Structure formats: C-alpha cells, structure tokens
Amino acid sequence: MTAKTALAADALLARESAPWQTQLRNAVRSVSALLDSLNLTPADVEHGEPKTRGEDAERAAQDFPVRAPQSFIDRMRPGDPNDPLLRQVLAVSAEQQHVPGYVEDPLQERDANPTPGIVHKYQGRLLLMPTAACAVHCRYCFRRHFPYADNRLDEGALDRAMDYLASQPEVTEVILSGGDPLILDDAALGRLIDRLESLGHLSRLRIHSRLPVVLPDRLTEALAERLDASRLSTSLVLHGNHPAEIDAGLTERLQRWRPASLTLLNQSVLLAGVNDDPAVLIALSERLFEAGVLPYYLHLLDPVAGVGHFAVADEQALAIYRQMAAKLPGYLLPKLARELPDLPSKTTYGLDTLAG
Ligand SMILES: *Cc1c(COP(=O)(O)O)cnc(C)c1O
C-alpha cells in the first residue's frame, strides 16, 4: 500500500467509525460541495440536463436545500453527471419549471391532519411524524411543500398526538414517518415506542425510513434490541430506488443487524433518469432480497410542484412493470401503486390496467 492509499484508507476508516450523528451533521449541504466531492464542475452538468447553474437552480436549492450524507455520495460514480444517485439529490433548474397538474399538496394530506404530527387517511393505520428532518433531501419528495413545524414535535404536540391516538380504538398500526423518524436517536425513539406500547389497541408498529440506506451506521445494536423487544409486531420499510444504493456494505450490514422478529420491506419511487428501466428495477429487487428485504411498493410519482422532470408516463410505467413481472418471481415484484386523494387505500395496478 502506498502512503497515499494508506491515508485514504485511514480517512475511510475514520469516516466509517464516526457515530452516525456526526456523519449526519457533516452531510454535504450545497451543490458546489456535492459536485466537488464527485470531481465534477458545474460546467460538466451545464451542457445537458440536469442544469445546476443559474437563478432557477439557486432558487431550487434555497426552497429545498441540498442534503446528502457522505456515505450515500460514496456510492455514486465520480465524474458522472448522470449518476442515478446524484440525480436524486442534486438541485437543478428544472425544479422551478411550472408543469400543469403539479401542485403543492396533490395528496390533500392537509385535510387529513387532525393534530400536528398525524396524518390519518386510511382505516386501521395512520402516520405519526415525530420529526420534520431528513438525512437526505430527495428532490422528488412529495413532502417538500408539507407545512411541517420547524422541528421535532414538542412535548405538548406529542401529548396531543398521543391523545388523538388513544381516541381512535380502531387504529391497530402506527406508521412512524416524516421527515425521517430514525433521525431521532435511540433513546428518544425508545421513549416514543414506550408510549405507543402503552396503548392497548395497537398491535403493529411500522417505521418508514430512508436512513438505513443513506446512512447504514444508523443501524445500531441498541435500535435492533429495542425493536426486537417490542410487544408490537414491527416492520421497517426502507426506501431505496436504485441497485447501486444496496451495495455490498449495506447488504452485509443488514444481514448482521436485522433482529429475527423484524420484517424488512422496501419502497421505491419510479423516477425518470434514475430507475425507469426494467433491468435496473429487477436488479434492485434481487439485491434487496439478498439483503433480506422484500420489495413492497413501487410508487408512481406524486405530481408535486417541482418534480415534473422525474415523471414517467403511465404507458411507459406499465411497460416497465410488465417486463419486471415477466422476469421476477411474484414475491420480488413490488406493488405498482399511486396515492390518490379521497380513496380508502393506495391504488394499485395489475398488469393490464393503469387508469389514466
Ligand atoms: C401510504 C400511506 C399509509 C400506509 O398505507 P399501506 O398501504 O398500509 O402501506 C398510511 N397513511 C398514509 C397517509 C399513506 O400515505
């Protein structure tokens, strides 16, 4: 090993052994730092899409700041402006384009918001959002315009959310969502789970989180032990969109970390320029399974203002889905789903239907 590679290996070890909170604090937070870390210049991305320079791109990054942990950037290809992971996090000028039908609150979640931190749209289960913060800012995110409180639910708001939950005896499953609930540290999450466990009508706990994928060191022993010890049947729904996100390091980590009682699932979003290719999505399902994770949902993009450049036409989505179905065993085929306002569940599509 040369002195230089030894240094690089040291830097890598130092980074890997930093606590996840430190890695979170050190996340890359600007277009220029993101491009620098991939040996890209603004000019590299200037000539085609995605464009990162100019007033529109700056406004995009102001409206919804860039954020990506180094561990996620490490899975991108240096020097490739079209890297599918980079595209998910890089602020681009196209976000400022007005696309008809793309609005701030397409899911009308604000109408299903009985008390801060809760979205209750479906029977038997509801979302509890203990934090507005995320480890990574996904440019396609349907929550980018959600009127979150500035930070965590304060104690008073959490008390009111618990009161609401206690008043809904038909709710048997709480879904911790966000923001990203695993931004809470193990102690805070443990206290929240304690409170949920004290509600006798709850039988299941689900955690929707992108953190295990973008920052695998979040998968601590203490988290595994707390989830394993819960009286609630618990599942953790990851969010990965491309097979490059599920690299060997994450696979090994998940295999070692996963408590036997925990069900691991994954949801992804169909995104133009990222995974709008059956070969990519087939590889994603296969890698997830190696890591002990079953594909759950493949979401059609929600028409949120600023994400029109990620849209995949329904016809093409269905063509991709048919090719996935032809090659994958049924248990590795995610449900193709869309969330529409005022319906009792997500809308899923079979191989021969996709309502326009
Ligand atoms: C997706 C979603 C759920 C969970 O739906 P499942 O089909 O049970 O995964 C619950 N509430 C809201 C508001 C949702 O968007």
Ligand code: SF4
């Ligand atoms: S982690 Fe989830 S909630 Fe946060 S920006 Fe990404 S998709 Fe949106």
